[in-house]
Amino acid sequence: MQDLTPDPQPAQNSRNTVLLTRRRMLYAGSGGLLLLALWSGGIYELARHPSGNASARNIAAPIAAPAPAGTDDFVPPPESSIPDGPDGAAIRRGMALFTEPRAHVPQYVGNDMACAHCHQDAGRKPFAAPMWAAWVAYPKYRSKNDKINTMEERIRDCFVYSMNAGASASGGPPPWGSPVYADMMAYFRWLATDAPVGQDMKGAGFLKLSVPTQGYDRERGRRIYEEQCALCHGSDGNGARGEQSEILFPPLWGARSYNWGAGMARVDRAAQFIVHNMPKGSEGSLTEQQAWDVAAWIDSQERPKDPRQTGSVEEAARRYHDKEESFYGKVADGHLLGAGL
Numbered sequence: 001m002q003d004l005t006p007d008p009q010p011a012q013n014s015r016n017t018v019l020l021t022r023r024r025m026l027y028a029g030s031g032g033l034l035l036l037a038l039w040s041g042g043i044y045e046l047a048r049h050p051s052g053n054a055s056a057r058n059i060a061a062p063i064a065a066p067a068p069a070g071t072d073d074f075v076p077p078p079e080s081s082i083p084d085g086p087d088g089a090a091i092r093r094g095m096a097l098f099t100e101p102r103a104h105v106p107q108y109v110g111n112d113m114a115c116a117h118c119h120q121d122a123g124r125k126p127f128a129a130p131m132w133a134a135w136v137a138y139p140k141y142r143s144k145n146d147k148i149n150t151m152e153e154r155i156r157d158c159f160v161y162s163m164n165a166g167a168s169a170s171g172g173p174p175p176w177g178s179p180v181y182a183d184m185m186a187y188f189r190w191l192a193t194d195a196p197v198g199q200d201m202k203g204a205g206f207l208k209l210s211v212p213t214q215g216y217d218r219e220r221g222r223r224i225y226e227e228q229c230a231l232c233h234g235s236d237g238n239g240a241r242g243e244q245s246e247i248l249f250p251p252l253w254g255a256r257s258y259n260w261g262a263g264m265a266r267v268d269r270a271a272q273f274i275v276h277n278m279p280k281g282s283e284g285s286l287t288e289q290q291a292w293d294v295a296a297w298i299d300s301q302e303r304p305k306d307p308r309q310t311g312s313v314e315e316a317a318r319r320y321h322d323k324e325e326s327f328y329g330k331v332a333d334g335h336l337l338g339a340g341l
Protein backbone atom coordinates (compact mmCIF):
# COMPACT_ATOMS: atom_id res chain seq x y z
CA MET A 1 0.00 0.00 0.00
CA GLN A 2 1.27 3.39 -0.98
CA ASP A 3 1.73 6.05 1.70
CA LEU A 4 0.99 9.53 0.46
CA THR A 5 2.70 12.70 1.62
CA PRO A 6 2.06 13.07 5.33
CA ASP A 7 1.40 16.75 5.74
CA PRO A 8 -0.20 18.54 8.66
CA GLN A 9 -3.88 19.29 8.38
CA PRO A 10 -4.50 22.95 7.52
CA ALA A 11 -5.37 25.26 10.36
CA GLN A 12 -9.02 25.50 11.31
CA ASN A 13 -10.95 28.12 9.42
CA SER A 14 -12.17 30.90 11.64
CA ARG A 15 -15.49 32.49 10.85
CA ASN A 16 -14.30 35.78 12.29
CA THR A 17 -11.37 36.30 10.00
CA VAL A 18 -10.89 38.99 7.48
CA LEU A 19 -9.27 37.64 4.37
CA LEU A 20 -8.32 40.01 1.66
CA THR A 21 -6.80 39.00 -1.61
CA ARG A 22 -6.46 40.92 -4.80
CA ARG A 23 -9.48 39.29 -6.35
CA ARG A 24 -11.87 38.68 -3.54
CA MET A 25 -12.68 39.67 -0.05
CA LEU A 26 -14.44 37.87 2.72
CA TYR A 27 -15.61 39.64 5.77
CA ALA A 28 -17.50 37.93 8.53
CA GLY A 29 -18.43 40.47 11.17
CA SER A 30 -19.30 39.65 14.74
CA GLY A 31 -22.78 41.17 14.53
CA GLY A 32 -24.05 38.44 12.21
CA LEU A 33 -23.03 36.91 8.95
CA LEU A 34 -21.96 39.33 6.30
CA LEU A 35 -19.81 37.80 3.66
CA LEU A 36 -18.83 39.59 0.56
CA ALA A 37 -16.83 37.98 -2.17
CA LEU A 38 -15.66 40.18 -5.01
CA TRP A 39 -13.89 39.25 -8.20
CA SER A 40 -13.47 40.34 -11.76
CA GLY A 41 -16.29 38.22 -13.18
CA GLY A 42 -19.06 39.39 -10.89
CA ILE A 43 -20.12 39.94 -7.35
CA TYR A 44 -21.50 37.22 -5.16
CA GLU A 45 -23.01 38.44 -1.98
CA LEU A 46 -24.19 36.76 1.16
CA ALA A 47 -26.25 39.36 2.85
CA ARG A 48 -28.89 39.68 5.49
CA HIS A 49 -32.37 39.80 4.05
CA PRO A 50 -34.70 42.38 5.59
CA SER A 51 -36.40 39.37 7.19
CA GLY A 52 -33.15 38.63 8.99
CA ASN A 53 -32.46 35.48 6.98
CA ALA A 54 -29.01 35.17 5.55
CA SER A 55 -29.07 34.07 1.97
CA ALA A 56 -26.75 33.62 -0.93
CA ARG A 57 -27.61 35.52 -4.04
CA ASN A 58 -25.95 36.76 -7.09
CA ILE A 59 -26.20 40.52 -7.37
CA ALA A 60 -24.47 40.79 -10.70
CA ALA A 61 -25.53 39.30 -14.03
CA PRO A 62 -25.43 35.50 -13.91
CA ILE A 63 -21.84 34.34 -14.00
CA ALA A 64 -21.12 32.38 -17.12
CA ALA A 65 -17.87 30.51 -17.48
CA PRO A 66 -16.29 31.14 -20.86
CA ALA A 67 -17.57 28.38 -23.09
CA PRO A 68 -14.93 26.32 -24.85
CA ALA A 69 -14.39 27.43 -28.43
CA GLY A 70 -16.85 25.96 -30.89
CA THR A 71 -19.57 25.33 -28.34
CA ASP A 72 -22.94 25.64 -29.95
CA ASP A 73 -24.87 25.94 -26.73
CA PHE A 74 -28.33 24.51 -26.43
CA VAL A 75 -30.50 26.90 -24.45
CA PRO A 76 -33.25 25.38 -22.30
CA PRO A 77 -36.53 27.31 -22.09
CA PRO A 78 -36.99 30.14 -19.56
CA GLU A 79 -38.84 29.43 -16.33
CA SER A 80 -41.57 31.82 -17.44
CA SER A 81 -42.57 29.34 -20.16
CA ILE A 82 -43.48 26.51 -17.77
CA PRO A 83 -47.05 25.63 -18.81
CA ASP A 84 -50.10 25.77 -16.54
CA GLY A 85 -51.97 22.62 -15.54
CA PRO A 86 -50.80 19.27 -14.21
CA ASP A 87 -47.68 19.09 -16.42
CA GLY A 88 -46.52 22.52 -15.30
CA ALA A 89 -47.16 21.63 -11.66
CA ALA A 90 -45.00 18.49 -12.01
CA ILE A 91 -42.23 20.48 -13.73
CA ARG A 92 -42.22 22.99 -10.86
CA ARG A 93 -42.17 20.24 -8.25
CA GLY A 94 -39.30 18.56 -10.10
CA MET A 95 -37.33 21.80 -10.19
CA ALA A 96 -37.88 22.37 -6.46
CA LEU A 97 -36.79 18.80 -5.67
CA PHE A 98 -33.68 19.27 -7.77
CA THR A 99 -32.61 22.57 -6.21
CA GLU A 100 -33.69 21.88 -2.61
CA PRO A 101 -34.07 18.16 -1.97
CA ARG A 102 -33.35 18.62 1.74
CA ALA A 103 -36.35 20.91 2.07
CA HIS A 104 -38.78 18.72 0.11
CA VAL A 105 -37.66 15.10 0.60
CA PRO A 106 -35.34 15.16 3.63
CA GLN A 107 -36.19 11.49 4.27
CA TYR A 108 -34.07 10.50 1.24
CA VAL A 109 -31.11 12.85 1.74
CA GLY A 110 -28.27 11.69 4.00
CA ASN A 111 -25.97 14.71 3.71
CA ASP A 112 -25.87 18.47 3.00
CA MET A 113 -25.94 18.14 -0.76
CA ALA A 114 -28.46 19.28 -3.36
CA CYS A 115 -28.56 18.04 -6.96
CA ALA A 116 -27.97 21.62 -8.12
CA HIS A 117 -24.73 21.92 -6.12
CA CYS A 118 -23.06 19.80 -8.79
CA HIS A 119 -25.56 20.10 -11.67
CA GLN A 120 -25.33 23.87 -11.39
CA ASP A 121 -27.84 26.49 -12.39
CA ALA A 122 -30.69 24.10 -11.55
CA GLY A 123 -29.38 21.55 -14.05
CA ARG A 124 -29.05 24.02 -16.92
CA LYS A 125 -25.34 24.76 -17.06
CA PRO A 126 -23.34 23.21 -19.93
CA PHE A 127 -20.35 21.10 -18.80
CA ALA A 128 -21.86 20.78 -15.31
CA ALA A 129 -23.66 17.58 -16.39
CA PRO A 130 -26.85 19.44 -17.45
CA MET A 131 -30.19 17.63 -17.29
CA TRP A 132 -31.35 18.60 -20.83
CA ALA A 133 -28.39 16.68 -22.26
CA ALA A 134 -28.96 13.76 -19.91
CA TRP A 135 -32.65 13.53 -20.79
CA VAL A 136 -32.01 12.81 -24.48
CA ALA A 137 -29.23 10.28 -23.71
CA TYR A 138 -31.14 7.76 -21.54
CA PRO A 139 -31.76 4.82 -21.33
CA LYS A 140 -28.03 4.18 -21.71
CA TYR A 141 -25.30 1.66 -20.83
CA ARG A 142 -23.16 2.39 -17.75
CA SER A 143 -20.04 0.40 -16.93
CA LYS A 144 -20.55 1.26 -13.23
CA ASN A 145 -23.37 -1.30 -12.98
CA ASP A 146 -22.81 -3.02 -16.34
CA LYS A 147 -26.34 -2.62 -17.69
CA ILE A 148 -28.68 -0.28 -19.52
CA ASN A 149 -29.86 2.36 -17.04
CA THR A 150 -33.20 4.10 -17.27
CA MET A 151 -33.38 7.72 -16.20
CA GLU A 152 -35.07 6.61 -12.98
CA GLU A 153 -32.12 4.31 -12.21
CA ARG A 154 -29.66 7.10 -13.01
CA ILE A 155 -31.37 9.57 -10.66
CA ARG A 156 -31.56 6.87 -8.00
CA ASP A 157 -27.80 6.37 -8.30
CA CYS A 158 -27.11 10.03 -7.53
CA PHE A 159 -29.37 9.66 -4.45
CA VAL A 160 -27.44 6.56 -3.30
CA TYR A 161 -23.93 8.00 -3.77
CA SER A 162 -23.93 11.79 -4.23
CA MET A 163 -26.75 12.35 -1.71
CA ASN A 164 -25.61 9.47 0.56
CA ALA A 165 -29.24 8.32 0.93
CA GLY A 166 -28.21 5.37 3.11
CA ALA A 167 -27.68 7.82 6.00
CA SER A 168 -31.12 9.44 5.50
CA ALA A 169 -34.14 8.96 7.79
CA SER A 170 -35.65 6.36 5.41
CA GLY A 171 -32.29 4.62 5.01
CA GLY A 172 -32.31 4.77 1.21
CA PRO A 173 -33.30 6.57 -1.98
CA PRO A 174 -36.94 7.15 -3.04
CA PRO A 175 -38.57 3.74 -3.72
CA TRP A 176 -38.91 2.59 -7.34
CA GLY A 177 -41.84 4.32 -9.02
CA SER A 178 -41.88 7.18 -6.53
CA PRO A 179 -43.39 10.47 -7.76
CA VAL A 180 -40.03 12.04 -6.85
CA TYR A 181 -38.59 10.42 -10.00
CA ALA A 182 -41.63 11.25 -12.13
CA ASP A 183 -41.54 14.92 -11.15
CA MET A 184 -37.80 15.21 -11.72
CA MET A 185 -38.16 13.56 -15.11
CA ALA A 186 -40.99 15.95 -16.02
CA TYR A 187 -38.60 18.80 -15.21
CA PHE A 188 -35.75 17.30 -17.28
CA ARG A 189 -38.08 16.60 -20.22
CA TRP A 190 -39.21 20.21 -20.16
CA LEU A 191 -35.59 21.50 -19.94
CA ALA A 192 -34.87 19.44 -23.06
CA THR A 193 -37.66 21.09 -25.08
CA ASP A 194 -36.56 21.06 -28.76
CA ALA A 195 -33.34 19.15 -27.99
CA PRO A 196 -32.38 16.54 -30.61
CA VAL A 197 -32.99 13.01 -29.36
CA GLY A 198 -30.25 10.45 -29.89
CA GLN A 199 -27.40 12.88 -30.62
CA ASP A 200 -24.47 13.65 -28.33
CA MET A 201 -25.13 17.20 -27.23
CA LYS A 202 -22.39 19.76 -26.76
CA GLY A 203 -22.17 20.69 -23.09
CA ALA A 204 -23.22 17.20 -21.95
CA GLY A 205 -21.42 15.81 -18.89
CA PHE A 206 -18.17 17.54 -17.98
CA LEU A 207 -15.19 18.73 -20.00
CA LYS A 208 -13.04 15.72 -20.83
CA LEU A 209 -9.50 15.84 -19.43
CA SER A 210 -6.73 13.28 -19.52
CA VAL A 211 -4.34 12.67 -16.64
CA PRO A 212 -1.54 15.26 -16.95
CA THR A 213 1.98 14.04 -17.76
CA GLN A 214 3.09 15.24 -14.30
CA GLY A 215 0.32 13.24 -12.67
CA TYR A 216 -1.42 14.93 -9.74
CA ASP A 217 -0.20 15.89 -6.32
CA ARG A 218 -2.27 16.42 -3.19
CA GLU A 219 0.32 18.68 -1.53
CA ARG A 220 0.24 21.10 -4.47
CA GLY A 221 -3.54 20.73 -4.33
CA ARG A 222 -3.64 21.66 -0.65
CA ARG A 223 -1.99 25.00 -1.40
CA ILE A 224 -4.41 25.78 -4.21
CA TYR A 225 -7.28 24.78 -1.96
CA GLU A 226 -6.19 27.09 0.85
CA GLU A 227 -5.74 30.01 -1.53
CA GLN A 228 -8.75 29.60 -3.78
CA CYS A 229 -11.38 27.36 -2.25
CA ALA A 230 -11.22 27.44 1.57
CA LEU A 231 -12.73 30.93 1.51
CA CYS A 232 -16.11 29.43 0.68
CA HIS A 233 -15.82 25.69 1.36
CA GLY A 234 -13.85 26.07 4.64
CA SER A 235 -10.36 24.80 5.53
CA ASP A 236 -12.05 21.74 7.02
CA GLY A 237 -13.95 21.11 3.75
CA ASN A 238 -17.27 21.22 5.57
CA GLY A 239 -18.71 24.16 3.63
CA ALA A 240 -20.74 26.87 5.36
CA ARG A 241 -24.28 27.18 6.69
CA GLY A 242 -26.41 30.27 7.24
CA GLU A 243 -28.36 31.31 10.30
CA GLN A 244 -31.35 29.15 9.41
CA SER A 245 -28.96 26.26 8.90
CA GLU A 246 -29.37 26.56 5.12
CA ILE A 247 -26.39 25.52 3.03
CA LEU A 248 -24.49 28.55 1.74
CA PHE A 249 -21.49 26.60 0.45
CA PRO A 250 -21.68 22.82 0.12
CA PRO A 251 -19.17 20.50 1.81
CA LEU A 252 -16.42 18.89 -0.27
CA TRP A 253 -15.52 16.18 2.23
CA GLY A 254 -16.47 14.99 5.70
CA ALA A 255 -19.58 13.26 7.04
CA ARG A 256 -22.03 15.62 5.28
CA SER A 257 -20.54 15.30 1.79
CA TYR A 258 -20.90 12.82 -1.10
CA ASN A 259 -19.78 9.27 -0.30
CA TRP A 260 -16.89 7.18 -1.66
CA GLY A 261 -19.04 5.63 -4.38
CA ALA A 262 -19.98 8.99 -5.95
CA GLY A 263 -18.64 10.14 -9.31
CA MET A 264 -17.26 13.29 -7.69
CA ALA A 265 -15.11 11.11 -5.37
CA ARG A 266 -13.05 10.15 -8.42
CA VAL A 267 -10.15 12.54 -9.02
CA ASP A 268 -10.75 12.63 -12.79
CA ARG A 269 -14.44 13.49 -12.47
CA ALA A 270 -13.77 16.16 -9.84
CA ALA A 271 -10.98 17.70 -11.96
CA GLN A 272 -13.31 17.80 -14.97
CA PHE A 273 -15.99 19.53 -12.92
CA ILE A 274 -13.60 21.96 -11.23
CA VAL A 275 -11.65 23.08 -14.32
CA HIS A 276 -14.78 24.55 -15.89
CA ASN A 277 -17.00 25.36 -12.90
CA MET A 278 -14.81 26.47 -9.95
CA PRO A 279 -13.71 28.61 -8.21
CA LYS A 280 -17.13 30.18 -8.36
CA GLY A 281 -16.82 33.66 -9.80
CA SER A 282 -13.46 32.94 -11.47
CA GLU A 283 -14.53 29.82 -13.34
CA GLY A 284 -12.03 28.68 -15.93
CA SER A 285 -9.08 30.41 -14.21
CA LEU A 286 -7.38 27.19 -13.06
CA THR A 287 -5.02 25.34 -15.37
CA GLU A 288 -5.80 21.67 -16.01
CA GLN A 289 -2.85 20.76 -13.77
CA GLN A 290 -4.22 22.88 -10.92
CA ALA A 291 -7.67 21.35 -11.32
CA TRP A 292 -6.19 17.83 -11.02
CA ASP A 293 -4.06 18.78 -8.03
CA VAL A 294 -6.89 20.42 -6.10
CA ALA A 295 -9.20 17.53 -6.99
CA ALA A 296 -6.57 15.19 -5.52
CA TRP A 297 -6.57 17.16 -2.25
CA ILE A 298 -10.37 17.10 -1.95
CA ASP A 299 -10.72 13.46 -2.93
CA SER A 300 -7.99 12.22 -0.56
CA GLN A 301 -10.01 13.23 2.52
CA GLU A 302 -12.32 10.94 4.45
CA ARG A 303 -16.06 10.91 3.61
CA PRO A 304 -19.01 8.53 4.14
CA LYS A 305 -18.24 4.95 3.14
CA ASP A 306 -19.04 3.42 -0.22
CA PRO A 307 -22.45 1.77 0.25
CA ARG A 308 -21.28 -1.14 -1.93
CA GLN A 309 -18.60 -2.03 0.64
CA THR A 310 -19.76 -5.10 2.54
CA GLY A 311 -16.38 -6.62 3.38
CA SER A 312 -13.04 -4.87 3.85
CA VAL A 313 -11.94 -1.61 2.22
CA GLU A 314 -9.21 -3.57 0.41
CA GLU A 315 -11.77 -5.90 -1.13
CA ALA A 316 -14.07 -3.02 -2.18
CA ALA A 317 -11.03 -1.18 -3.59
CA ARG A 318 -10.23 -4.15 -5.84
CA ARG A 319 -13.82 -4.70 -6.82
CA TYR A 320 -15.10 -1.17 -7.44
CA HIS A 321 -12.21 1.27 -7.58
CA ASP A 322 -9.49 -0.66 -9.36
CA LYS A 323 -9.70 1.05 -12.73
CA GLU A 324 -10.42 4.51 -11.33
CA GLU A 325 -8.37 7.60 -10.59
CA SER A 326 -9.26 7.32 -6.92
CA PHE A 327 -7.65 7.47 -3.49
CA TYR A 328 -10.03 4.82 -2.20
CA GLY A 329 -8.07 2.14 -0.31
CA LYS A 330 -4.85 4.21 -0.26
CA VAL A 331 -3.15 5.61 2.84
CA ALA A 332 -2.89 9.38 3.31
CA ASP A 333 -1.65 11.07 6.48
CA GLY A 334 -1.39 7.60 8.01
CA HIS A 335 -5.10 6.93 7.45
CA LEU A 336 -6.64 4.22 5.26
CA LEU A 337 -9.01 6.14 2.99
CA GLY A 338 -12.41 4.55 2.49
CA ALA A 339 -12.94 3.51 6.11
CA GLY A 340 -15.81 6.02 6.13
CA LEU A 341 -17.28 8.42 8.66
Ligand code: HEC
Nearest residue numbers: 113114115118129134154155158159162205206258263264
Ligand atom coordinates in the same frame (compact mmCIF):
# COMPACT_ATOMS: atom_id res chain seq x y z
C1 HEC B 1 -21.69 15.65 -5.42
C2 HEC B 1 -22.12 16.02 -6.74
C3 HEC B 1 -23.46 15.51 -7.26
C4 HEC B 1 -24.69 15.63 -6.68
C5 HEC B 1 -25.04 16.24 -5.35
C6 HEC B 1 -25.63 15.02 -7.61
N1 HEC B 1 -24.98 14.57 -8.71
FE1 HEC B 1 -25.81 13.77 -10.37
N2 HEC B 1 -23.96 13.46 -11.16
C7 HEC B 1 -22.77 13.81 -10.56
C8 HEC B 1 -21.66 13.34 -11.39
C9 HEC B 1 -20.18 13.51 -11.07
C10 HEC B 1 -22.24 12.72 -12.52
C11 HEC B 1 -21.51 12.04 -13.67
C12 HEC B 1 -21.31 13.01 -14.78
C13 HEC B 1 -20.49 12.37 -15.88
O1 HEC B 1 -20.06 11.25 -15.73
O2 HEC B 1 -20.26 13.06 -16.89
C14 HEC B 1 -23.68 12.83 -12.34
C15 HEC B 1 -24.61 12.38 -13.26
C16 HEC B 1 -25.99 12.54 -13.16
C17 HEC B 1 -26.93 12.21 -14.20
C18 HEC B 1 -26.57 11.69 -15.58
C19 HEC B 1 -26.00 12.80 -16.41
C20 HEC B 1 -25.54 12.37 -17.76
O3 HEC B 1 -25.28 13.27 -18.59
O4 HEC B 1 -25.39 11.17 -18.00
C21 HEC B 1 -28.18 12.50 -13.71
C22 HEC B 1 -29.50 12.33 -14.43
C23 HEC B 1 -28.01 13.01 -12.38
N3 HEC B 1 -26.67 13.02 -12.07
C24 HEC B 1 -29.04 13.41 -11.54
C25 HEC B 1 -28.85 13.87 -10.24
C26 HEC B 1 -29.94 14.16 -9.33
C27 HEC B 1 -31.40 14.08 -9.68
C28 HEC B 1 -29.37 14.56 -8.16
C29 HEC B 1 -30.07 14.90 -6.86
C30 HEC B 1 -31.00 13.92 -6.35
C31 HEC B 1 -27.93 14.54 -8.34
N4 HEC B 1 -27.65 14.10 -9.61
C32 HEC B 1 -27.00 14.92 -7.38
C33 HEC B 1 -22.61 14.50 -9.39
C34 HEC B 1 -23.64 14.83 -8.53
Ligand code: HEC
Nearest residue numbers: 037117118120228229232249250251252274278279280294
Ligand atom coordinates in the same frame (compact mmCIF):
# COMPACT_ATOMS: atom_id res chain seq x y z
C1 HEC C 1 -17.13 32.17 -3.98
C2 HEC C 1 -17.38 30.91 -3.31
C3 HEC C 1 -16.71 29.66 -3.86
C4 HEC C 1 -15.38 29.43 -4.13
C5 HEC C 1 -14.22 30.40 -4.00
C6 HEC C 1 -15.28 28.06 -4.56
N1 HEC C 1 -16.51 27.47 -4.56
FE1 HEC C 1 -16.92 25.54 -5.04
N2 HEC C 1 -18.91 25.92 -4.84
C7 HEC C 1 -19.47 27.11 -4.43
C8 HEC C 1 -20.91 27.01 -4.48
C9 HEC C 1 -21.91 28.09 -4.08
C10 HEC C 1 -21.19 25.72 -4.95
C11 HEC C 1 -22.57 25.11 -5.24
C12 HEC C 1 -22.87 25.20 -6.72
C13 HEC C 1 -23.31 26.56 -7.16
O1 HEC C 1 -24.04 27.25 -6.42
O2 HEC C 1 -22.92 26.95 -8.26
C14 HEC C 1 -19.92 25.05 -5.14
C15 HEC C 1 -19.79 23.72 -5.56
C16 HEC C 1 -18.58 23.04 -5.62
C17 HEC C 1 -18.44 21.61 -5.89
C18 HEC C 1 -19.57 20.63 -6.14
C19 HEC C 1 -20.42 20.45 -4.92
C20 HEC C 1 -19.74 19.76 -3.76
O3 HEC C 1 -19.94 20.18 -2.61
O4 HEC C 1 -18.98 18.78 -3.97
C21 HEC C 1 -17.11 21.34 -5.88
C22 HEC C 1 -16.46 19.98 -6.09
C23 HEC C 1 -16.41 22.58 -5.64
N3 HEC C 1 -17.33 23.58 -5.49
C24 HEC C 1 -15.03 22.71 -5.59
C25 HEC C 1 -14.37 23.94 -5.46
C26 HEC C 1 -12.94 24.10 -5.57
C27 HEC C 1 -11.96 22.98 -5.82
C28 HEC C 1 -12.68 25.42 -5.40
C29 HEC C 1 -11.35 26.13 -5.47
C30 HEC C 1 -10.59 25.92 -6.69
C31 HEC C 1 -13.95 26.09 -5.16
N4 HEC C 1 -14.95 25.16 -5.21
C32 HEC C 1 -14.09 27.43 -4.91
C33 HEC C 1 -18.77 28.23 -4.02
C34 HEC C 1 -17.42 28.42 -4.15
